[in-house]
Amino acid sequence: MKKLLLMGLVLISLGACAQTGGYKVGDVVKDFALKNVDNKTVSMADYKDAKGFIVVFTCNTCPVAQAYQNRVAELNNSFAAKGYPVIAINPNDAEAVPAESFEKMQAEAKGKNFTYPYLLDPDHVVTKQFGASRTPHVFIVNKTDKGNTVEYIGAIDNDPEGVNATKEDYVKNAINNLSNGKKPVVTSTKAVGCSIKWKKG
């Protein structure tokens, strides 16, 4: 009987894990404290003057994330001064993929002159809170009286290959909307990306 109960519990908890949880547009984000490549801890609360954040789940190895690296840097260059800095978080487990280690993250950030923090998320805690499923995966949050509220979830643009004649810059447009005191017109998009490399076991 006890065994049955235990099995039941295990099944329920498995079911809970399998849900595609995470933040939805309109949800208030819990702040985090994650280690940056410079060994200092970064939280959203550290940015007193920020109006919001462009949180980008990205990594060292995914070719799609690599293709977007310059565009992430441009976003930070364009919008940090306007109150919307980029915070990059690596959701991958270094044991699952050694090239995603903290040391490799440091090398990546140094080699590509990252102007924004690149944070380690041990045990995928923040990744799961956000519900990030792939790299790159962007969450735009806006500071409000209620807290940091999610305003956009999805892709940076609809042109990973740089060939789309009808390119739409989802993140740029959303930030421009927010800067003008408006809600983003497009709040959610999908894109092909690399699955997150979860801790094994």
Add this chain to the structure above:
Amino acid sequence: MRIFLLICLSLISYSLSAQVKLLTLDELDKRIAAGKDTTYVVNFWATWCAPCVAELPNFEKLRVANLKKPVKVILISVDFKSKLQKEVIPFVVKNQLKAEVFLLNETDQQKYIERVDPKWTGAIPATLFVKQKIRRFYEQEFTEKQLKNTLLNLK
């Protein structure tokens, strides 16, 4: 010498047969509708996706194990169209993929990801099992055993 020639010939014929055609989702739907009682195992992958490449042999094993059954394994690459000749076809030849391989001929990710399955976030690998009205979608990696069991339990 003769053996050498034979090997060369077989290699050449293999390369020639290793065609990767473009495929739209409309064409995929038509194909599935025409298949009647066939179960289609449709894997979305890319040459740049390490876990996808790692699980491709499991799809080959599934294909071989079901040769005499109405089961069809289709591998749809979501690589960039510009990579078809330089990356995708050489990959198919090098890895001797024997299942049918296509390159997805869709431009708007916002539409096609949702259309394949509303649950799909866009992460790959992802696999769709379709048999007539039954449609099951999984955004995950598959082991050989998981593939076999999912196919068996398709209801």
